[in-house]
Every structure is written in structure tokens, then in C-alpha cells.
Amino acid sequence: MKLSLGPSSEQLDACVTCGLCLPHCPTFRITGDEIASPRGRLTAMGAVADGRVEADDTYAGILSYCLQCRACEAACPSLVPFGQMMEGARARLAERRPTTSGRIRRLLVGRLLNMKWLLALLTSGVALIQRLGVMRLLPRRMRLARGLRRQRVFPHSAVGVHDLSPAVPAGTVALLAGCVMDQWFPDVHDATRGVLQIAGYQVDSPETQRCCGALAAHEGAAGNAAAMAARNVAAFDGYDYIVSDAAGCSAHLKDYAHWADGGESVAARTRDITEFVAELIEEGRLPRISRNRGDVAVHDPCHLRHAQRIIDAPRAIVRAAGYNPVDIDPDALCCGAAGLYMVYEPDTAEELGRRKVEQITAAGPKTVVSANPGCEIQLRAHLGRGFKVLHPIELYWQAIDR
Template identity: 55%
Template sequence: MGWVTAEAPRPAELSACVDCGLCLPHCPTYRLTGDETASPRGRIAAMRAVAGDLVPIDDAFEDMMSFCLQCRACEAACPSLVPFGRAMEGARAELTAQRPDPVRRTRHALLGRLVSTPVLLRLATRAIGLARRSGALRIVPSALRSSLAGMRDVPSTPPTIRGAVHLAQGEERGTAALLAGCVMDPWFGGVHEATIELLKRAGYRVVVPTTQTCCGALAAHDGDTRRARRLAVRNVRALQAVDLVISNAAGCSAHLKEYAEWAGDGGAILADRARDVTEVVAAAIADGRLPKLSMNRGAVAVQDPCHLRHAQRIVDAPRVIVAAAGYQPVDLTDDQCCGAAGLYSMLFPETSNELGENKAAQIRVTGSTVVASANPGCEMQVRAHLENWYSVAHPVELYWDAVRENETLGPGTDSRGE
């Protein structure tokens, strides 16, 4: 039967793979299992077999594709530039189209509605808060419970940043639209505050249009392509007439940069303007619009989210930001996925847990009790696997806290004054 959707893996994507195997040591699922069918090369071979009508889309194919974390470490390591992440989104779209499954359909309907409806997300936030305080979280399924274990403490009615307009400080460089996100808005208010304050100081007028919605990354990764397209088109309409579109969640900024796939010409224009906040803040530090602080705050372990490091190839920016806050950035022993990976922690809790434990062990050996992570899912996963004396925050939060403290102490007490 081959492929049936427009999103299916493309011939050029599959033929780019020359079977060299250089990606294998970088693939977490291959490293855990040693199994070729859990490797990027094996997955591409399976996609080719389906494309050539040699095998049907069956249980074995579904298992191979579903077990992939979509971390794109293979893509960053591949000398033939195989766009593995795109091909895997295509394979997941085919699973949805060719293997109707009530569980997947229900997941798409419930999660899709939840992440794109702020009022529902706020009700869910309140329910989670009540369940945590009353101990009722014990009775929810263990996979969901562990996914929520690393959640920050959030107020029962968190404020929203939607609709806000903030004026630039100093010479204006343009207007930046901030993606409020799905869980970023109610669960990560501190990251939004830091983002807005730093963008203002870097010379941007910051707007947060109310008509925007979830970026659609979760839907795209899970094969819910119709929803992913709908959400992308809505964001293209909502986030027009600005110079930059900023996200402070690495998974979302990576997806915004791929909007040409999901929303045509308008998507391509938005993709061109999309930036992860770490890029913009690091650039402002480099050219002196934001200060470098000299107070020694000790070491910070830098956890690289896959969608920052592998999908966007952003490595230096978070280190520049924490160094400017006065920390010494410390790298982990490797950049393997932490196991959060969107819905993965709920679908494959054991593998997710094993990868989370590996990541926590790498952080412990750095000797630092402060961790910088630029993606909400990674932050929650890392916190859930570390002891409670560790503090995990976004790099821009660590930097904004330092800048604010410096401003409170008074000019000249901490700034190197570049």
C-alpha cells in the first residue's frame, strides 16, 4: 500500500541515508537496546521498505517508529544531512492515517484540545494543584504521575501574559511577539517574566497577541497532522507584523522554525522571524545591550535540550547567558536525551525513567546544585530525577535574577560595565 499522506517520508529524505551507521552511537534507544531496529538506520530502512511496498505498515513498523524519542541526535551526527526529524513526523502521520487506533484518536482529541485551549489548561492546572496538595495525585496512573513529578509549584489561578504590550527600554530595535505557549503560560510564569524584561532591556517592544495558540509541536510529533496544520495557520495569522517571534521553550522555537512545512508561505515568513530566546539574549549580551555581571555565583550544570542543541544547533547561547549572570557553566558528560521527549514519558515510562536517571547522574558528578535547562519538559524531567536540594531553572531566569539583584544592590557593585 505504501504511503497515503502528503506528509509521508519523502524519497529524497530516505535515499539520503547511505547506511554508514555514524548516527548509531548518538541514538539513545540504540544505546539502551543495542538493537538495529531501535536505531536511526534501522528506522530509515523500515521506512524505505514501506515506501517500496516491500512490507505493510504493521505492528513491527509501529513499534519501531513509536519507540523513537524524536530527539534528532542522529540528525546532528549524520554526515549525509538526513532530515530524520521530518521523516519521522511523516512516518507518524502515516501511522495515524493507516492504523486507526481508538487510543491514539482519544489522545489526539484530548491532548490536542487541552494544549490549544487556555481555559481548559487553567482548569487542569487548578485540578493538579488540588490533587498535589491533597495527596490525591497518588491515585492517577503512574505514568502521568511521574510526568508531573517535576512540575513547579504554581498558583491555583496563575496570571496570564496574553494581551500584554511592553515598551522597549532605550533605543527601539523592533517589535518581538512572544509565544505564550501551552504550559509555559500557566506553569512557567517566571520564565515569561524574565523573557519580557530582558527583551525590553535589549531594545524590543514586546507584544503577546491573544489570538495565538499552541505551536503544534506535540501534535506534529504525535502524527496529529491536521491539528498541527490548523494551529500553525492560526499562529501565522496571530503573529504577523512583527520583527521577531520569540519562544522560551526549545521544543516550540524549533517547531516555529519549521512552519514552512505546516503553514505554506505564511509559515515560511514566520519561520524566518522565529528565534529561541537564548539566541536573542546571548546576542544582546555580546553587543553590550545587556550587561555581563562579575559576581562569582559558582558552577551551573548546563543541560542541553535536544530541540535546542540538535534541532536548532544552539550550543553556546545558554552558556553565554549563565556566564554573564556570574556562573561558571559546566558541561555534562554527554548530550543524550533526558527522556522527557513530549509525550514519550507517558508512552514509554521505563525508558524515559532510565534516561532521566542517566541525566541526573551526569548532573550530580558536576558538583553543581544549580541546573540550567531551556525547555519545560526537560526541566520537569531533570527536577523529578534529582534530590530536592537541586535548583533547576531556565538560563534567562538565572540571568534575570542576577541582573535584578545587581540593580537592587546598585550600579557598579557587580557589573563589568561593557
């Protein structure tokens, strides 16, 4: 398949330079620099596409500083598909001017994340470091580890798990296991499977699936991302629904039309677990807990809110679990996790994490829900020990399982 990634001249021309996206951009909010804004990045992409500017290290830095949070896309009146354009621009840059750090990043997300044994080995190493209590000795750039310190990390996989089918299933669901999601968030997968079974679905996690490819696409590893998408199109063939409990992954599955033949079918059948379960609650096919258990803060992952425009669903799930959802940020600014961003842009990731924690602390609740693994890790890394961070489906599963 020939990839149809941008930025095309039509896409670039769609930007009318109105600037409405600027206040929604986290990197512009931090720096105040036009070149760290969506409009500035689009101007740079256009200049390189026209041949007016070299695709040099400065250009690489401009692209790399973007979180790919897609808040600009949600704010844009001209419907500029910024996320797809940034993925394309990074892929072209990787072809034209590969840097050593870029090669390492693409090797990591394009190949190594797909090696379950290697991820299990890494997970075992993290588990050992946790047990020895020496997390704080790790280098500053490995802030990720701070978030892992407060969660149970051990080698685990949902791949190949086929839950018993109800006598007359309401439908079949393929659960995307994911890469780090599969290894580091087994409780979220268990909650997802448990809730969907209560609603009468047969839930499988097909053996032949791969990582969705979102991180590879974000890092410009277009060939790897396309190969993963092609594998998943085949693995998920025949299922009524494809469900992901990681917002970054469900957003990417919904973009599969750009990545693989047959991708449109995957996109049409994909549901983020929050929207799927909220609909089932609304239809009365899943229970609501009527008592009031207190307040829960709702963090909106960028790839749920900005990329998929899912806002009400996590709040509806929190309400159905018997809690009162509390908003923390009307702009839903990125928390700074953004895949590998927290590793290669630690200062900006740290600043955004600090701002998010201030908002959570000001809101009051000690329990926070977030529907994306990277955000959960980032929030755990920055919140104090008195806070609990869960996926909304975990909160709901714990509430109805009691």
C-alpha cells in the same frame, strides 16, 4: 496548503546506512537493537513506503519508540532530515491505521491543549493535588506529576499581555505563549519579557496565537498542526521577531515552512530566547555580572542542541549571570521527557532520566539550567530536593534584577 511532509523517496535514498548516527541515539544506546536505531527506523519507513511491509502494529511500535530527539539528524553526514520524516511517517500511519491510544494522544495534543480553559482546569486540579500533598497516590505512568510537585503550578496566561513600549523601541517582539509553557512556567515568561524590555524591545503576546503545534506534529496529528501553524502565521504578522522561551517550540516555529503558507517568514523571524539574549549580551546591549557566584550545570535540550544546533548561547547567558557553566554530557543525550513520551513509554523515559541525573550529580553543581519545559519537569521529577532547576533566562533575570 498541501503539506510537504516526508518520508519521500529522495529523503529515504539520502541515508547511506553508514551507521554514524547509531551511538548518538538514546534508544539504541539502551537496547542495542538495530530496529531501535535511526537506521533501523529509516529501513522500516522505506519498507512500508515500497509496500514490502505492512504498516501494522509492529511498525507503529517502531515509530512510537523513537523520542524524536533528532540527535541522529545532527550526527548524520548525509543530512537526512530525520525529524521531518518521522513526523510524516507518523501522520501517514495515523491516516492508514489509527489506533485507540494514538487517537487519544492526537486528540490531546491536537485539540485539547489549545483549549486554554481546559488547561487552566487541569492546572487547577494539579494545584489542588499539590496542596493536598497526595501526588504520590497518582498512577505510575503519571511521572510528569512528580516533576510538577516541585514547581509552582497555578492557572496563568501571558496571552494578551502587551508590555509598555519604550519611546523608541529597538524592535517589536511577539512572544509565543505556548500551551503548558504558558500555564506552568509563568516565571520564565516574566523573565523573558523583563530581559527583552531592558534591551529596548516592545514585547507583545498576541491574543490570536495558538499552541505552536509541535506536540501535534510529533504525534502525527498533521491536520491540527497545520491549522495551528496557519493561525500563528497570521497572529505573528508584522513583528520584527518571534521569540520562544521553550526550545521545542522555537525549533518547531523554525520548521513552519513545511506546515503553513507564509511559514517561511515565521521561520526567518523566529529566535529561541537563548540565542537572542546571548547575541544582545555579546553586543553589549545587556549587562554581564562580573563576580563569580559559583557553578551551574547546563542541560542541553534536544530541540535546542540537536534541532537548532544552539550550544554556546545558554552557556554565554550563565556566564553573563555571574556563574561558571558546567557541562554534564558531551553527547547531550535526551533526558527522556520528549513531550508525551514520558507518559506512554515510562520505562525508557525513567531510564534516561536516571542516567541524566547520574551525570548531573557527578558534575557537582546543585543548580541546573535547561531551556525547555518538558526537560525541566523531567529533571525535577528525578533530582532530589537539594537541586534547583531553572531556565537560563530565569537565572539571568534573577542575577541582573538584584
